Amino acid sequence: MAALEHPAAEQTPSGASSLRPGPEGVEQNIFTTSLDAMVSWGRSNSLWPFPFGTACCAIEFMALAASRYDIARFGAEFVRFSPRHSDMMIVAGTITYKQAPILRRIWEQMIEPRYVISVGACACSGGFYDCYCTVPGIDEIIPVDVYIAGCPPRPEAYLEAIMQLQAKIMDESYVKARAQRAHERIHIG
């Protein structure tokens, strides 16, 4: 990594030596890591959620975003309502057959890497609406990374799901996925 160029640090009269390039600053400012760990760290701590809220669970998502539970502590407070901006879809609520094609379409519009959290009994399995109009679990339509139980789940359960998703992302290998894509491209080409 190139030596840090920090004009503000240069001007500081004292205490700025740690930012100044030099043999003593290198030990304190430069570390080595794998690209995988670096990318996964970045991804897992800046998940931008897309709340696909349809029913009761969405009210608990509102509580999660409010100050008491404060999803911002996990770097996931930047709620985006555009699938192109977000990488974590939170499906909160019952998905009916009328809604199903829309859910699929929005999931397809999200850019990879994309993750899906299925919130509550309805999204996971249809819940107690075992009926002509409800999809018995959104995993019939889109792949799901984390399931949360509850009807509706508590905000703490949402946080737990986000932490589990973060752990899952930390296990992913950006390098391997990239190699896989390159491999597929060669074969298709």
Added chain:
Amino acid sequence: MKVITPEGDKVELLTVNIGPSHPATHGALRNFVALDGETIVASVPEIGYLHRGFEKMVERGTYQQVLPYTDRLNYCSAILNNIGFCHAAETMFGVEIPERATTLRVLLGELSRVIDHLVCVGAALVDLGALTNYWYFFNPREDIYKIWEKLSGARLTNAFTRVGGLYRDTYPGFEDEVRAVLPVVENAIGEVLKLVEHNRIFLDRTRGVAAISAERAIAYGWTGPCLRATGVDRDLRKDEPYMGYDTYDFQTVVGSTGDTYDRLMVRMFEMLESISICRQALDRLRPGPVNTSDARLSLPGQDKAYHDMEALINHFKLVYEGVRPPAGEYYGATEAGNGELGFLIVSDGTGRPYRVKVRPPCFTQFSAYHEMVEGGLVADSVACLSSLNIVAGELDR
């Protein structure tokens, strides 16, 4: 699309889908509009995206098993729906529930109305860009959730009432906690009012926006706060008093023009009235049973069920077959957060309801939506929608 306007001009209209997954739809609604610039020329709303078969499902369970489904109608104020269904079913039985149960229902119902309006007004202000108020309103809401949790074990979907009374009595210290939470809510309302009352942006965005006349509102079957915003002084709690509402001292809050501002302000001040009812209910809360002693409805006590043959059979029948109202049809209505919540119950004398039709207050209100937003701006349709407090669970059932 190319059209000729009624004035004879040739214009190009843009068609846009607002929803069904849109931040302003608060759930799953779709509004298909034709735009001339930013003005909505024509609007066709579509619903049903959260139709999850309430009416089919409840035909398969007993009367008590209907209650968890009613929770999920208007999930912002679950207890008010519980009360609505129980009240209708109890009228079919012709039973009076004990004094303490009635008072507790009034108290919990009014607290539910408060948290319903907190969500509605808070979310409406978010849609206008005023995010701060949302934080201010969700903190007292969390405080009330804590009481709900201790009472029923659930934060949102409480299912706290039963046909014939309540699930159980309150816990020690309940009254003090409710008394402590009421000033917190009042404080939050006061702070939000300070922020928006003289706020130029708020007034410009809401005053005169998406107004509806009293006559049109009545033709569309409106009830509740939205109808009162048009100046119609009708409230089921006053007009057809149930659960002893006629003995409480409170005012109906009435608007004048039926615009977005009136709808939000009616809700804001109704919360203060509800808090006043809560205080009165707390004052008259006396110890006593919370379930009727009518053997058709209530389980016998444990000592009786263990030592008395008839009580054991009764217990078995109530659990296995459920409560059995007389055969017939009844429509019962209560004032829920959004207006008249009615249940048409068709009973064939067995333990399962033959047919339950919910009369959701949102449904009739949303059916007038296209009339209100046509001719306005797209941004105004968002403000209008959030002030109507359309809850998809209740709208689509």
Added chain:
Amino acid sequence: MKPSAATPYHQAAEPATAEARAAFEKAAFAALAERFGATLDPLDQWGLTAVVDRSRIREVLQFLRDDPSFRMDTLLDSCGVDYLEYPGHDLPRFAVVYILKSMVAVSHRLRLKVWVEEDDAVVPSVHDLYASANWQERETWDQYGIVFEGHPNLKRLLNHADFEGHPLRKDYPAQRRQWLLANDPMIDQLEARLRVLGYEILESPAPTSPSLEETSFGRKK
């Protein structure tokens, strides 16, 4: 905040009493029986449900709405009921129930019932008498398959456009699920609305359904 009182409902009403309600029910039923040959529905032991012939439902509703002594200005709900499995039922299979109340006089509440045969499930639409009936009739059509004659837009409301059958009928199995491929573009409804507002359509837009291109996802039938 109170406005100048234009109509009686702008003022608070005295609470409805049992006597006032009984008097109203007696008067309303007498008028309906005399003018329209209404009969009492024995199933309703708690209030007034008048059974009228379906050919006269529009007249009855117009009378109740406009008559100065009744003023039933609010159609709270109209819905279907399927009596297929109702014990001891020998009348036609379906009924349409109209739930009415008055905003002028708070003690005025009644229900109307119209019997409908299964093989001739047609009822005149009342959408022009009560604006709220528009969606209620669409819902009843959707759930029970009862046709409302004269309705301008009798389309499914709650279920999706590809749905077959009417789910609230007693013989529709609760778990018969039906997948949807693509949502209704609704362009015909928008054009109909524009025509009502006085616009003339020169060129229809291309369909912009939220899911129209989406027909390829793996589904289980």
